[in-house]
Amino acid sequence: MTRVDPLTGIFAALANPTRRAILARLLSGEASVIELAKPFAMTQPAVSKHLKVLERAGLISRGRDRQRRPRRLQAKPLAEATEWLEPYRKLWERRFQHLDSLLDQMKAQEKKRARKKNRRGPP
């Protein structure tokens, strides 16, 4: 069997909003499947399916408590995935901040033009 590139598994796992929400919940500490299922309008098996994807991607692991089997976040692979996108994000964040101020100027100019036009027009 060929081994899948670990980043591919991580990105596939992150491509789903429910799974991202589960990870966000786990940032504040470990939680059982029941606790994780609570905020979602979803059955426990459906949540378990998402957990399996996250587990396979190495993003979460199971705690020692046999009864609760709490899931916990594995921060390292996630950090690696984020780091990988980071230069791209930085470049575009910077560009868009410049675009924000340009758009503010364009809006102000447009308003000014509209005012002038009104003044010239009929009362």
Added chain:
Amino acid sequence: MKNTGTLKLTTPSEREIMMTRVFNAPRHLVFEAFTKPELLKRWLLGPPGWAMVVCEVATKVGDRYRYEWRHENGTQFGMGGLCREFVPPERIVCTELMDGYQSEALVTTLLAEQGGQTTLTTIVRYESQEIRDMMLKTGMERGVAASYDRLAELLESADADSKARGATEP
């Protein structure tokens, strides 16, 4: 809207990168800023130290565009492509070829206006996953390692998102 200013960067499929960003301006102005060279030059910057020196835009289907940046140390970098769709003020589809590479990407830019704000969605589709990953790793400046704070922020916004989409509070 509290989402204004937050850049969301995701990989919706194996060979795509998707960016979304909300701007506090009507769509026709954002479209202008994307299609007029004198405006593009003011925001489509390279990494720090790079200046945009060539900015030839496409304004209709079939036009070619060309962008070039130059570093203080003389290094040059450019890219260009062919415009496939041009629908003011909502949609642009262009090919994108970086200098020194042989594989073209397809870039789809969508603008949607609501309540005086504009949501930009850009989808870059590469020919393969290997090429996408390579383009992200090279070509761009080397970033500093992401801190866990940044990660937390990213996930919180993803969380708020999915809540807004209908999941109830715990």
